[in-house]
Amino acid sequence: MSDIGFVRTEMLPEREPPASTVGALGWARANLFSNWFNSILTLASLYAIYAILAAILPWVFSPTWNGASLNNCREILTAAGSVGDHGTSGACWGVIRERWIQLLFGFYPSELYWRPVLAFILLGVALAPVLFSDNVPSKMLIFSALYPFIFPWLLWGGTIWGPIAALAGFVLGWVVYSAVSKTMSSLMGIVLGAVAALVWWLLLSSYFTGALNSILPIGIEVVESRKFGGFMLSITIGVVAIACSLPLGIVLALGRQSDLMIVKYICVGFIEFIRGVPLITLLFVASTLLNIFMPPGTNFDIILRVLIMVTLFAAAYMAEVIRGGLAALPRGQYEGADSLGLNYWQAQRLVIMPQALKISIPGIVSTFIGVFKDTTLVSIIGLLDPLGLSNAIRADANWNGVVWELYGFIALLFFIFCFGMSRYSMYLERKLHTGHR
Amino acid sequence: MSELAIDREIDRSKMQVSDEIAIEITNMNKWYGAFHVLRDINLTVNQGERIVIAGPSGSGKSTLIRCLNALEEHQQGKIVVDGTELSNDLKNIDKIRSEVGMVFQHFNLFPHLTILENCTLAPIWVRKTPRKEAEETAMHFLEKVKIPEQANKYPGQLSGGQQQRVAIARSLCMRPRIMLFDEPTSALDPEMIKEVLDTMIELAEEGMTMLCVTHEMGFARQVANRVIFMDAGQIVEQNEPEEFFNNPQSERTKLFLSQILGH
Ligand SMILES: Nc1ncnc2c1ncn2[C@@H]1O[C@H](COP(=O)(O)OP(=O)(O)O)[C@@H](O)[C@H]1O
Ligand SMILES: [Mg+2]
Numbered sequence: 106m107s108d109i110g111f112v113r114t115e116m117l118p119e120r121e122p123p124a125s126t127v128g129a130l131g132w133a134r135a136n137l138f139s140n141w142f143n144s145i146l147t148l149a150s151l152y153a154i155y156a157i158l159a160a161i162l163p164w165v166f167s168p169t170w171n172g173a174s175l176n177n178c179r180e181i182l183t184a185a186g187s188v189g190d191h192g193t194s195g196a197c198w199g200v201i202r203e204r205w206i207q208l209l210f211g212f213y214p215s216e217l218y219w220r221p222v223l224a225f226i227l228l229g230v231a232l233a234p235v236l237f238s239d240n241v242p243s244k245m246l247i248f249s250a251l252y253p254f255i256f257p258w259l260l261w262g263g264t265i266w267g268p269i270a271a272l273a274g275f276v277l278g279w280v281v282y283s284a285v286s287k288t289m290s291s292l293m294g295i296v297l298g299a300v301a302a303l304v305w306w307l308l309l310s311s312y313f314t315g316a317l318n319s320i321l322p323i324g325i326e327v328v329e330s331r332k333f334g335g336f337m338l339s340i341t342i343g344v345v346a347i348a349c350s351l352p353l354g355i356v357l358a359l360g361r362q363s364d365l366m367i368v369k370y371i372c373v374g375f376i377e378f379i380r381g382v383p384l385i386t387l388l389f390v391a392s393t394l395l396n397i398f399m400p401p402g403t404n405f406d407i408i409l410r411v412l413i414m415v416t417l418f419a420a421a422y423m424a425e426v427i428r429g430g431l432a433a434l435p436r437g438q439y440e441g442a443d444s445l446g447l448n449y450w451q452a453q454r455l456v457i458m459p460q461a462l463k464i465s466i467p468g469i470v471s472t473f474i475g476v477f478k479d480t481t482l483v484s485i486i487g488l489l490d491p492l493g494l495s496n497a498i499r500a501d502a503n504w505n506g507v508v509w510e511l512y513g514f515i516a517l518l519f520f521i522f523c524f525g526m527s528r529y530s531m532y533l534e535r536k537l538h539t540g541h542r
Numbered sequence: 543m544s545e546l547a548i549d550r551e552i553d554r555s556k557m558q559v560s561d562e563i564a565i566e567i568t569n570m571n572k573w574y575g576a577f578h579v580l581r582d583i584n585l586t587v588n589q590g591e592r593i594v595i596a597g598p599s600g601s602g603k604s605t606l607i608r609c610l611n612a613l614e615e616h617q618q619g620k621i622v623v624d625g626t627e628l629s630n631d632l633k634n635i636d637k638i639r640s641e642v643g644m645v646f647q648h649f650n651l652f653p654h655l656t657i658l659e660n661c662t663l664a665p666i667w668v669r670k671t672p673r674k675e676a677e678e679t680a681m682h683f684l685e686k687v688k689i690p691e692q693a694n695k696y697p698g699q700l701s702g703g704q705q706q707r708v709a710i711a712r713s714l715c716m717r718p719r720i721m722l723f724d725e726p727t728s729a730l731d732p733e734m735i736k737e738v739l740d741t742m743i744e745l746a747e748e749g750m751t752m753l754c755v756t757h758e759m760g761f762a763r764q765v766a767n768r769v770i771f772m773d774a775g776q777i778v779e780q781n782e783p784e785e786f787f788n789n790p791q792s793e794r795t796k797l798f799l800s801q802i803l804g805h
Binding site (some may be wrong): 117157181183437438441442443444445446447448451455456459460539 | 611612613614632636637639640642643644648649650651652653654663664667668696697712713716725
């Protein structure tokens with residue numbers, strides 16, 4: 106026998122890790138003070154954080170909540186003794202106290218504030234089964250499907266027959282589609298169904314609405330678009346653009362991959378054109394140029410025009426994001442679906458899109474966030490979104506010169522929404538993660 | 543490549559070739575652009591046959607069996623599968639695809655669905671089977687491939703051999719009359735090849751019509767009733783396994799066999 110032979114007869118027990126590698130102390134040593142250079146960086150960072158907070162916090166916590174004007178704020182600050190080298194130092198929060206409701210609702214009639222509030226609460230209810238499909242019964246989806254008709258009615262008001270007529274258009278289109286697709290091809294069904302719905306919406310529904318309204322006038326007070334403003338306007342544009350751009354983007358992305366040349370080039374042309382033009386140009390087209398092409402006397406609501414433009418803009422970007430997800434799918438997924446006998450739409454809906462969308466979640470949510478922030482551009486064409494309002498507020502002699510407080514408040518609200526979307530996307534990615542492939 | 547021993551008795555009682563024709567290919571040609579990938583293929587497969595297609599890489603084996611369920615389109619000639627001619631008519635293609643099962647080298651399971659959902663997807667949406675019945679069928683076939691306990695896991699959580707057996711079960715859930723295999727064991731570690739081959743042998747024992755592209759010559763010897771050798775897009779030689787291995791006729795076949803069997 107050689108003397109290098111070795112056989113272990115007893116397995117070693119597990120031992121506790123040394124104290125220096127676990128707990129807060131271990132963490133700090135490993136991450137903050139692992140060598141002299143890191144220790145210096147840590148101390149320098151701590152000092153920088155201290156210096157920044159020391160400069161900002163006194164400004165933020167200034168006792169000016171009740172200030173009635175900028176001068177009044179300065180008096181309060183002087184009385185409190187916070188006077189620096191360049192005059193008083195401290196925020197003037199009076200402007201937010203006086204105007205926050207306007208920053209939220211614009212010039213919406215104050216006795217009707219309950220309507221947008223209710224609309225946004227119901228928005229949450231309608232989104233719940235879509236966003237949190239695990240925890241919310243899927244029967245609630247019926248409400249989600251009806252919500253697009255309730256939402257504009259609550260915001261703009263008018264007769265109840267308007268949204269019902271719009272809904273009837275979808276029902277009519279569906280009936281025509283199912284009748285035709287049974288007897289003829291499904292493509293014919295889609296085309297004829299769409300035509301029937303369009304004829305209804307554009308030609309017939311106004312008579313229907315008018316007639317029923319004269320028989321049974323049920324409705325709520327009308328609020329005109331020019332009274333819309335503030336975050337209500339931003340959220341309205343953002344939500345509609347986000348909700349419409351996703352399905353439109355999916356269709357465009359699929360169209361771009363289509364074997365049919367015409368469909369393909371229409372989609373490519375649309376996407377490239379919209380992406381090649383700045384949003385602000387599209388908004389100017391919406392606000393001014395479109396009127397030139399419209400027959401005189403037609404009243405095409407400005408918010409509706411902006412909604413269409415922002416939606417098209419977002420859809421073009423969405424299509425490219427989704428195309429990226431489609432390209433990332435291995436060919437085998439298409440072949441697997443095909444070999445089982447699934448047809449094109451089944452394969453797309455059940456196999457391809459769920460995976461492509463999942464891959465695209467970060468890009469889709471980035472686009473959502475971008476669209477939501479881009480809604481501030483509407484202030485340039487005269488709509489009173491929060492930024493537009495902040496200019497209006499500063500035009501008031503009382504608040505002339507207030508800048509940081511207004512922009513800070515607006516930034517904070519935007520940040521809350523955008524951060525929420527970003528966190529949700531991370532939740533969704535974790536939830537849909539089904540192990541490595 | 544060495545031969546994997548098949549260490550069990552094969553029950554040949556149900557392995558019967560009937561007179562009924564399952565697949566008929568006449569004068570079929572296919573091009574990729576200018577490249578003539580399949581040349582004058584003529585092949586008749588009867589119900590119950592177990593055919594192994596062998597040949598060097600790039601000889602067109604995959605292309606041939608992918609033409610049979612229209613994953614690839616042929617340009618000339620006629621392919622009749624189970625009485626239905628493959629043409630551009632989408633209805634025919636969908637019908638054939640739902641009658642012909644296919645197992646791929648890389649499994650092609652749907653990673654976003656559980657094993658059970660993978661198996662019930664096509665029966666529910668293509669065959670319109672009620673969900674409950676589809677799930678029962680799926681469990682039946684998962685038991686057959688010996689992984690019922692994995693039904694609620696996702697494909698990413700299974701080993702390669704298990705995934706390939708799920709892929710076989712997924713095809714079987716459509717109750718196909720013909721099964722196509724495209725190198726089902728080539729992406730697997732050696733110790734997993736056997737479990738997949740076992741599943742395939744069981745299928746053969748039940749009388750399934752099978753066309754297998756594979757390099758597993760043990761399987762070809764023991765299970766197949768016919769071996770087809772392809773090279774450069776043509777069927778060079780076909781014979782019963784005994785004759786094919788012991789007495790190859792063409793030079794190409796001899797060369798191929800000496801390379802693959804290593805002697
Ligand atoms: N989509 C394709 N386009 C062009 N050539 C292809 C395509 N698929 C396969 N080929 C070529 O066709 C030939 C046969 O391929 P294949 O059927 O996959 O061979 P095998 O499965 O026998 O290895 C190969 O030379 C391959 O390069
Ligand atoms: Mg191949």
